[in-house]
Amino acid sequence: MKVKVISRSTDEFTRERSQDLQRVFRNFDPTLRSQEKAVEYVRALNAAKLDKIFARPFIGAMDGHRDSIKCMAKNPNYLKAIFSGSDDGDIRLWDMASRRTVCQFPGHQGAVQGLTVSTDGSILVSCGSDCTVRLWNVSDANLADSDYLSDNSAKPQAVYVWKNAFRAVDHQWDGDLFATAGAQVDVWNHNRSQPVNTFDWGSDTTISIRFNPGEPNILATSANDRSITLYDLRMSSPARKVIMRTKTNSIAWNPMEPMNFTAANEDCNCYSYDARKLEEAKCVHKDHVSAVMDIDFSPTGREFVTGSYDRTVRIFQYNGGHSREIYHTKRMQRVFCVKYSCDASYVISGSDDTNLRLWKAKASEQLGVVLPRERKKQEYLEAVKNRYKHLPEVKRIVRHRHLPKPVYKAANLRRTMIEAERRKEQRRKAHSAPGSIVTEPVRKRRIIKEVE
Amino acid sequence: MGAKKENSDDEMDEKVKKYLRGEAANLEGLKDKKLKGQLAVREDLYGKSAKTAAKIEKWLLPSEGGYLEAEGIEKTWRIKQESIAREVDILSSRNQYDIVLPELGPYSLDFTSNGRYMAAAGRKGHLAIVDMKTLNLIKGIQVRETVRDVAYLHNELFFAAAQKKYPYIYNRDGTELHCLKEHGAVLRLQFLKNHFLLASINKFGQLRYQDVTMGEMIGNFRTGLGRTDVMQVNPYNGVVALGHSSGTVTMWKPTSAVPLVKMLSHPGPVSSLAFHPNGHVMATSGRENKIKIWDLRKFEVIQTLPCHAKTLNFSQKGLLAAGTGSFIQILADFSGSQNYSSYMTHSMAKGYQVGKVLFRPYEDVLGIGHSMGWSNILIPGSGEPNFDSWVANPFETSKQRREKEVHSLLDKLPPETIMLDPTKVGTVRAPQKKEKPTKKEMEAEMEAAIETAKDTDFKKKTKGRNKPSKRATKRREMISRAKRPFLEQRTQEHEMSRKKQKTNPETEMPKSLQRFVRQKAT
Numbered sequence: 001m002k003v004k005v006i007s008r009s010t011d012e013f014t015r016e017r018s019q020d021l022q023r024v025f026r027n028f029d030p031t032l033r034s035q036e037k038a039v040e041y042v043r044a045l046n047a048a049k050l051d052k053i054f055a056r057p058f059i060g061a062m063d064g065h066r067d068s069i070k071c072m073a074k075n076p077n078y079l080k081a082i083f084s085g086s087d088d089g090d091i092r093l094w095d096m097a098s099r100r101t102v103c104q105f106p107g108h109q110g111a112v113q114g115l116t117v118s119t120d121g122s123i124l125v126s127c128g129s130d131c132t133v134r135l136w137n138v139s140d141a142n143l144a145d146s147d148y149l150s151d152n153s154a155k156p157q158a159v160y161v162w163k164n165a166f167r168a169v170d171h172q173w174d175g176d177l178f179a180t181a182g183a184q185v186d187v188w189n190h191n192r193s194q195p196v197n198t199f200d201w202g203s204d205t206t207i208s209i210r211f212n213p214g215e216p217n218i219l220a221t222s223a224n225d226r227s228i229t230l231y232d233l234r235m236s237s238p239a240r241k242v243i244m245r246t247k248t249n250s251i252a253w254n255p256m257e258p259m260n261f262t263a264a265n266e267d268c269n270c271y272s273y274d275a276r277k278l279e280e281a282k283c284v285h286k287d288h289v290s291a292v293m294d295i296d297f298s299p300t301g302r303e304f305v306t307g308s309y310d311r312t313v314r315i316f317q318y319n320g321g322h323s324r325e326i327y328h329t330k331r332m333q334r335v336f337c338v339k340y341s342c343d344a345s346y347v348i349s350g351s352d353d354t355n356l357r358l359w360k361a362k363a364s365e366q367l368g369v370v371l372p373r374e375r376k377k378q379e380y381l382e383a384v385k386n387r388y389k390h391l392p393e394v395k396r397i398v399r400h401r402h403l404p405k406p407v408y409k410a411a412n413l414r415r416t417m418i419e420a421e422r423r424k425e426q427r428r429k430a431h432s433a434p435g436s437i438v439t440e441p442v443r444k445r446r447i448i449k450e451v452e
Numbered sequence: 453m454g455a456k457k458e459n460s461d462d463e464m465d466e467k468v469k470k471y472l473r474g475e476a477a478n479l480e481g482l483k484d485k486k487l488k489g490q491l492a493v494r495e496d497l498y499g500k501s502a503k504t505a506a507k508i509e510k511w512l513l514p515s516e517g518g519y520l521e522a523e524g525i526e527k528t529w530r531i532k533q534e535s536i537a538r539e540v541d542i543l544s545s546r547n548q549y550d551i552v553l554p555e556l557g558p559y560s561l562d563f564t565s566n567g568r569y570m571a572a573a574g575r576k577g578h579l580a581i582v583d584m585k586t587l588n589l590i591k592g593i594q595v596r597e598t599v600r601d602v603a604y605l606h607n608e609l610f611f612a613a614a615q616k617k618y619p620y621i622y623n624r625d626g627t628e629l630h631c632l633k634e635h636g637a638v639l640r641l642q643f644l645k646n647h648f649l650l651a652s653i654n655k656f657g658q659l660r661y662q663d664v665t666m667g668e669m670i671g672n673f674r675t676g677l678g679r680t681d682v683m684q685v686n687p688y689n690g691v692v693a694l695g696h697s698s699g700t701v702t703m704w705k706p707t708s709a710v711p712l713v714k715m716l717s718h719p720g721p722v723s724s725l726a727f728h729p730n731g732h733v734m735a736t737s738g739r740e741n742k743i744k745i746w747d748l749r750k751f752e753v754i755q756t757l758p759c760h761a762k763t764l765n766f767s768q769k770g771l772l773a774a775g776t777g778s779f780i781q782i783l784a785d786f787s788g789s790q791n792y793s794s795y796m797t798h799s800m801a802k803g804y805q806v807g808k809v810l811f812r813p814y815e816d817v818l819g820i821g822h823s824m825g826w827s828n829i830l831i832p833g834s835g836e837p838n839f840d841s842w843v844a845n846p847f848e849t850s851k852q853r854r855e856k857e858v859h860s861l862l863d864k865l866p867p868e869t870i871m872l873d874p875t876k877v878g879t880v881r882a883p884q885k886k887e888k889p890t891k892k893e894m895e896a897e898m899e900a901a902i903e904t905a906k907d908t909d910f911k912k913k914t915k916g917r918n919k920p921s922k923r924a925t926k927r928r929e930m931i932s933r934a935k936r937p938f939l940e941q942r943t944q945e946h947e948m949s950r951k952k953q954k955t956n957p958e959t960e961m962p963k964s965l966q967r968f969v970r971q972k973a974t
Contacts, residue, residue: 001528002521003536005544005816005830006837010585012514013847022852025514027840028505030473031730031768034687035646037877038869046862319486388878 044388047381048397050364057327057363059346062099062356065090069350071114071168072337075138077121079342083138084350085112091126093138096346096358105136105154114169114209116178123157123190127166127180134159135190160193162186168208174216177233181206181221187233199231201238210251212275214258220275222248226448228263230275241451242278244271250294254318256301262318264292264306267446268414270316278450281443285316287323289410298340298361305347305361307335310407313349315361326401327359467506472498474875517769518816518832520796529781529794533829540830546587547817550827553578558807559821560601564608565645566844567813567835571611572826573602579613581624584812585846593626600681603641605650605664606860607853612650614638619652621664634669635660639681644690646865649706651692653683659692661706661867670867671706682722686748688731690870695722701736706867713872715751717744726764726772733790735772737761743774745792754790757783765818767811767834771795773818775806780820782831798829814839814846898938905934 015022030036067087075081081102085091089108092101110129117124117138124136135158164183171178177196179187185206186195204224212218217233228248229241246266254260260282262272270285270292290310297304297318305315313335314323333352340347340361347359360367370378388394403411429437476495482488520536522528537545553559557575564570569590572580577597581590601614609624612632619638621630636654643650649670650662657678661671675694682695691712692704699718702711718738726735733754734746743764745755760776767773772783772792784795800806805823812819812828815835820827839846848856869877889897908930912918961969 001523001526001531001535001539002519003531003539003832004516005518005536005540005547005832006515006814006835007541007544008515008846009543010847022849024841025839025845026508026842027513027836027838028471028508029836029840030470032836032840032843034731035690035865035869035874036473037875038865039646039863041869041877042863042865391878 040384041388041391041394043381044384044391044394045397047385048389048394050381051385052364052397052400054366055363057325057360058329059358059360060099061331062094062096062101062358063354064092064094064101065354065356067111068334068336068352068354069356070111070336072339072348072350072356073115073117073124074339074342075117075121076119076342082339082348082356083115083117083124084337084356085115085126085128086354087111089128089130091115091124091136094356096341096348099358103138103154105134105156107134107156107159108132110165113165113167114180116169116171118171118176118178118190119173125169125171125178127169127182129165131163131165132159132161133166133169133180133188158190158193160188162195167205170209170211170219172211172216173213179209179211179219181209185209185219185221185231197233197236199238201229201241202227208248208250210253210261212253212258212261213255214253218275220251220253220261222251222263228273228278230278240278242273243448243451245446245448249292252295252297252304254297254301254304255299262295262297262304264295265446266291268292268308269446270295270304270306271446272318279444279447280441281447283319283321284442285321285323287314287316287326288312289407289414293335294337296338296340298344299342300344303340303344303361305338305340307338307349307351309334310410311335311351311404312407313338313347313359315347325363326403328404328407329357330404331355332357464503464506464510467509468499468502471502471505513838515837517837518835520832529797531796533798536830536832544816544830547584547815547828548830549587551825553825556825558805558823559826560599560808561810561819561821561826562602562604562611563810563812563819564604565813566839566846566848567815568846568848569604569608570812570819571602571604572821573599573613575599579622579626581608581611581626584815590624591626593622595620600639601641603643603650605643606645606648607857610664612641612643614641614652619650630667632662634672635662639679640683642683642685642692644685644692644870645687645860646863647690647867647870648861648864649867651683651685653680653694655679659694659704663867665861665864671709673704673709675702675704675711677702680722682725684725684727686727686731686734687729688727689872689874690865691872693725693727693734695725695736697721699738701725703872705870707870713751715746717746718742723762724764726766728766728770729768730770733766733770735764735766737764737774743772745790747790755792757792759783763806763809765809765811767818767831768813768836769834771811771831771834773809773811773831775809775820778802778804778806778822780806780809780818780829782818782834784833796831800827811835813844894938894941898935901934901938902931905930
């Protein structure tokens with residue numbers, strides 16, 4: 001007869017010395033584990049609760065400006081720094097880690113309307129309502145040995161004066177041209193004191209401008225006549241234009257999908273478009289209760305942050321119709337500009353109350369170096385929470401956010417109004433000949449027409 | 453070569469199927485493209501992880517299972533334990549022994565979930581904790597009263613003993629921690645590991661569930677079917693099954709006072725019960741010397757075996773041990789199609805009466821508690837050779853034990869998760885069709901409404917306004933108001949049925965009279 005019995009030798013399964021690691025053996029057989037789904041559900045519930053316990057997104061406020069902050073710029077080569085410009089002409093460079101001003105750039109006589117940094121991080125371009133464009137030298141060497149305790153100021157490298165007040169400025173991603181928006185769209189070179197090229201379509205002022213991260217010659221602008229216009233620098237005339245029902249305050253291109261851009265609109269929604277197909281929005285992002293003032297994409301291209309006139313900052317997923325996170329503080333007033341930091345971990349908001357605020361992008365994230373085992377555990381908890389987040393108990397906890405009372409009431413009011421409209425539309429449709437009343441999809445509803 | 457490859461492919465397919473845990477979702481009917489895309493990605497990921505797990509099972513598991521193969525005309529059930537002990541290595545042959553303690557009564561056993569420690573309880577009051585690795589007696593105490601059953605709690609530090617009047621919980625050192633007075637005189641104890649619930653059935657047929665973390669009594673049910681000492685927990689879904697003297701097997705959960713299932717399994721009393729670790733197979737035995745193997749998904753008998761069995765137990769690999777008198781029979785299904793046949797037998801010395809058989813987890817050992825003490829015999833192929841350190845670790849250190857305790861407390865399941873089909877958690881409940889109440893029910897409702905209307909007290913008016921006639925009319929008015937909705941419903945239904953009747957004769961009318969048929973408005 002042939003016989004064999006299970007025999008385990010102790011040394012194979014235990015460690016020799018106390019300095020050795022404990023041996024771990026795995027057997028993934030489902031029969032060894034019972035009630036896996038219930039255990040996962042309990043873990044999801046606990047993960048949702050822990051998430052809420054550790055959710056402390058606000059890191060700090062950067063105080064220093066004396067007037068409301070209208071624009072910010074990120075230096076792509078230096079993670080810790082952010083530039084901000086305010087309504088009294090004050091431009092400051094902040095060190096986000098210590099939340100102090102490193103350097104000040106005085107000079108503008110009126111409000112600073114736009115700030116941008118060239119891609120190599122050497123030149124800061126600022127434009128203002130005093131009809132000037134100023135170029136400042138902000139290369140790394142300059143910043144590294146500046147002592148941020150003393151009140152440092154810098155002299156502009158160049159000052160160009162032009163005809164009208166400027167509203168926005170943006171720098172090309174892969175070149176040395178920058179464009180300003182004002183009464184018309186001007187394209188400038190660093191060394192020329194006059195614009196190299198001018199575009200003009202329509203008689204209204206252009207209020208925001210953005211270069212495409214993928215195609216260095218394409219830029220998108222939004223104007224006061226409720227339009228979004230796409231320009232190509234290689235052609236002498238503008239390319240395409242879409243007119244909506246309300247004005248777009250700001251545009252941001254998706255850095256990972258450069259053909260898509262999202263527009264922050266005055267009607268409390270953000271509209272994502274595919275630049276090749278402007279007749280229909282790709283996605284409508286609804287959640288704000290007042291005009292959306294600024295928008296910025298995360299470098300991962302998967303999320304974007306918006307700041308709105310209703311004193312809140314919201315983070316949306318690039319294809320999600322509703323926000324995943326809302327940040328608000330009693331002291332934060334109308335948010336005019338937001339930026340997502342270049343390492344996708346932080347969100348900076350500049351608002352009416354002269355403060356820049358630094359928030360975490362993921363509210364319950366542990367900052368600093370996370371050990372691999374900790375990180376795996378966090379990922380597991382995130383995954384198990386996402387698997388069960390549709391169940392009522394877990395959903396209640398995951399969805400819960402405290403809203404300030406005015407925002408809550410405004411949201412309810414909006415919902416009632418929209419519901420009433422929808423109900424009336426449904427009844428009109430039900431009581432008329434089938435096919436006579438056509439409901440337009442939400443993605444098309446706010447677009448009036450597309451013009452070549 | 454081709455056939456061999458096909459065989460191995462089939463094997464891998466089977467393994468992959470096991471790890472997939474059910475069928476893939478059918479995404480054909482989905483119209484939402486975004487959701488369809490997301491679900492397709494997920495299903496792909498599940499397929500990949502199942503394949504990896506199957507590969508790990510094939511190549512990376514450290515130990516191999518035991519086996520017993522007869523050669524020539526030899527039959528496996530004639531092989532004696534002594535001949536097995538001769539063929540096996542020294543360490544394994546140490547696992548086979550008999551402990552003789554004749555004065556202390558029939559013994560009941562329990563193993564911890566990792567198979568490392570054993571608690572033995574003799575009827576005359578002897579409680580012993582033994583470390584099975586080193587065969588060391590950790591603690592032996594004499595409680596000087598009848599002990600009917602013993603059960604380990606979540607680890608080797610705590611065990612519960614069902615003593616004469618109440619069950620007690622003891623520490624590993626033999627210190628009495630708790631006296632559970634509410635349970636009464638308990639006959640059997642079972643511990644539900646995932647929920648930390650101690651279930652007990654007492655002399656009066658009352659089933660109790662107690663949460664051992666906070667001491668809360670979760671459920672207390674009168675089974676109404678008399679005294680019974682046949683109780684088992686189904687490890688797959690946490691349901692407690694009781695076998696009664698009327699031949700019925702009832703299954704209970706802590707949140708309902710009515711059993712989930714009541715099945716008539718034997719013509720006489722049920723003598724014992726056992727669950728297969730996969731949760732779908734149950735073995736019951738009755739006094740008529742038959743063992744029935746049930747499929748719990750359909751509640752049907754798969755097989756009936758003519759075998760005496762006073763006690764039954766399934767091993768981790770699906771071997772069934774049946775013990776009666778001083779004879780133990782091990783049944784195994786070799787084909788995997790739930791067709792059990794005799795695998796091994798063992799007969800002990802004549803006077804020994806088997807009380808309880810229990811397989812030791814993760815070892816090829818069967819523990820037998822009998823009237824003269826307890827024994828361990830070797831049953832090759834009964835235990836799971838590869839353990840998972842996060843589930844149960846036979847080589848656990850004290851630090852690992854503490855960590856495991858904390859983690860299992862964090863993952864403690866609420867008692868509401870016990871249900872017949874544990875995979876239903878997280879699924880969508882089918883919409884329940886609202887049934888129309890029957891005529892009787894409607895009449896009963898009407899009666900109830902009239903009774904409440906009659907019971908209302910009226911305001912006592914003064915100054916000559918409280919005339920009895922007025923009171924009577926007011927009362928009649930209240931009753932008619934209560935009746936009105938039911939009568940309206942009745943007339944509505946009459947109308948509907950009349951209308952339906954009306955449409956029928958239209959089709960039956962002869963052709964010449966068709967022009968007089970009332971046209972329905974289009």
